[in-house]
Amino acid sequence: MHFTPEKLRISDQRMKPFIDPDEIWGILNAVKPDKSRVRDVIAKSLGKQRLTLEETAVLVNSVGTDLFEEIRDGARKLKDTVYGNRIVLFAPLYIGNRCTNNCQYCGFRVSNSEAIRKTLSDDEIINEVGALEDNGQKRLILVYGEHPEYSPDYIAHTVRLVYGVRKGRGEIRRVNINAAPLDIEGFRKVGEAGIGTYQVFQETYHPDAYKWYHLGGKKKDFDWRLTALDRAQEAGIDDVGIGALFGLYDWRFEVLGIVRHANHLEACYNVGPHTISFPRIKDALSLNIPDRYETSDEDFKKLVPILRLAVPYTGLILTARESPDVRKEMMKYGVSQIDGGTKLELGSYSDSRNEEQNLNREQFRINDARSLSEVIDELLTNDYLPSFCTSCYRMGRTGEHFMEFSVPGFIKRFCTPNAILTLSEYICDYATGEVSDKGWRAIEKNLQTLEPGIAQSTREKIEKIRNGERDLYF
Numbered sequence: 001m002h003f004t005p006e007k008l009r010i011s012d013q014r015m016k017p018f019i020d021p022d023e024i025w026g027i028l029n030a031v032k033p034d035k036s037r038v039r040d041v042i043a044k045s046l047g048k049q050r051l052t053l054e055e056t057a058v059l060v061n062s063v064g065t066d067l068f069e070e071i072r073d074g075a076r077k078l079k080d081t082v083y084g085n086r087i088v089l090f091a092p093l094y095i096g097n098r099c100t101n102n103c104q105y106c107g108f109r110v111s112n113s114e115a116i117r118k119t120l121s122d123d124e125i126i127n128e129v130g131a132l133e134d135n136g137q138k139r140l141i142l143v144y145g146e147h148p149e150y151s152p153d154y155i156a157h158t159v160r161l162v163y164g165v166r167k168g169r170g171e172i173r174r175v176n177i178n179a180a181p182l183d184i185e186g187f188r189k190v191g192e193a194g195i196g197t198y199q200v201f202q203e204t205y206h207p208d209a210y211k212w213y214h215l216g217g218k219k220k221d222f223d224w225r226l227t228a229l230d231r232a233q234e235a236g237i238d239d240v241g242i243g244a245l246f247g248l249y250d251w252r253f254e255v256l257g258i259v260r261h262a263n264h265l266e267a268c269y270n271v272g273p274h275t276i277s278f279p280r281i282k283d284a285l286s287l288n289i290p291d292r293y294e295t296s297d298e299d300f301k302k303l304v305p306i307l308r309l310a311v312p313y314t315g316l317i318l319t320a321r322e323s324p325d326v327r328k329e330m331m332k333y334g335v336s337q338i339d340g341g342t343k344l345e346l347g348s349y350s351d352s353r354n355e356e357q358n359l360n361r362e363q364f365r366i367n368d369a370r371s372l373s374e375v376i377d378e379l380l381t382n383d384y385l386p387s388f389c390t391s392c393y394r395m396g397r398t399g400e401h402f403m404e405f406s407v408p409g410f411i412k413r414f415c416t417p418n419a420i421l422t423l424s425e426y427i428c429d430y431a432t433g434e435v436s437d438k439g440w441r442a443i444e445k446n447l448q449t450l451e452p453g454i455a456q457s458t459r460e461k462i463e464k465i466r467n468g469e470r471d472l473y474f
């Protein structure tokens with residue numbers, strides 16, 4: 001998607017910090033919602049335009065009024081008309097939990113002497129990836145603490161290692177990264193290993209709050225983190241993920257911080273964030289944060305529809321930190337990617353003895369420990385189309401969500417057929433009994449929604465998959 005020339009004029013903001021807390025609070029304190037303003041803002045979003053900070057504040061400040069139902073309806077409509085019923089699935093793979101930082105919310109922080117430290121060996125990575133492939137995973141996000149051991153060369157090495165693992169009919173086709181901010185050269189090295197998205201969450205966009213929680217190590221530097229994805233862009237990684245950790249500061253401020261970050265990236269690089277994440281703080285070993293800013297379920301259910309409307313072109317990720325019920329509800333308002341079959345303990349995917357969470361080996365407690373098959377089962381029951389598609393990124397159609405969003409018919413031409421093909425593979429190779437039956441029924445139903453020519457070529461590819469061919473896509 002191309003942005004307007006006015007926005008490009010501020011491209012001299014590259015690599016410069018862009019958060020002014022007084023500006024954000026000023027807007028939040030000044031904006032008064034009223035019916036016609038709220039409706040105009042929703043209409044703008046449904047017209048596929050990102051909202052400004054003021055417009056986002058109109059939605060935020062409508063919380064608690066009877067206008068809020070209209071905001072939810074707007075988010076639902078945007079999700080249905082733009083994204084359809086596809087949900088993209090992935091799994092996290094923790095590579096190492098050594099860390100030199102001292103983030104007060106994280107079980108991996110250096111001051112947590114009870115944490116059992118581990119970095120997977122190459123053989124262990126291969127075993128873990130094999131186990132993930134045996135479950136049917138195709139997309140992973142690799143997660144690392146911040147430590148000299150996890151250099152850009154090492155991260156690039158692990159990415160290549162993961163792509164090289166082939167177990168049975170399994171393979172990993174997209175490796176995303178969640179790791180510390182790098183310098184430009186570091187990002188270049190990691191980018192060259194063929195990653196999908198590089199995610200860095202700002203945690204909190206408020207500089208003072210940031211100081212309260214980040215007490216040691218390189219992560220103390222707010223601006224270095226804030227400009228991380230600028231450096232990624234400079235290094236040629238145009239697929240980046242942003243996010244905030246909800247519960248550190250006022251959620252309303254964080255929502256505007258995220259929107260400001262999206263608008264900074266658009267203005268400077270002509271491309272906004274590929275994904276937005278909004279983790280909430282979960283129980284961790286010797287968690288050390290006040291509950292003053294705890295984001296309740298109630299508030300969470302408000303901020304997700306607001307984010308959906310505020311940045312309408314971006315994928316929204318909701319992980320197994322949240323319970324199955326919360327995840328199910330948030331999918332109605334636009335969450336488009338979830339993890340399934342998640343395990344956080346290092347080495348636990350290939351160790352079937354390990355079913356219980358053990359917090360001195362893990363970053364935080366998860367609330368959805370279902371297997372990938374159970375997650376898929378529920379998605380199918382609720383009329384979603386589970387997808388393992390990695391096509392756009394491998395076809396060089398980067399910024400896939402922009403295309404989904406801005407190219408008319410893109411979803412019906414590419415996303416739905418590719419979701420159907422990857423689900424067909426999953427059913428043939430990994431599904432049993434009821435999931436398999438439900439899956440084929442969902443495929444048939446979704447084929448009916450396609451234009452006849454596309455449906456026909458999708459059917460031909462499904463036949464090839466049934467006959468043993470793999471990795472077919474549009």
Ligand code: SAM
Nearest residue numbers: 105106144145178179180201245281282284364
């Ligand atoms: N170490 C890198 C960093 O800090 O950016 C990357 C990985 S960190 C393991 C991934 C994310 O987990 C963090 O950015 C933070 O938002 C989130 N996180 C940390 N502690 C958490 C907790 N107790 N509950 C939920 N999410 C948490």
Ligand code: SF4
Nearest residue numbers: 099101103106109145
């Ligand atoms: Fe380390 Fe990341 Fe945890 Fe902070 S959030 S302690 S940087 S692993």
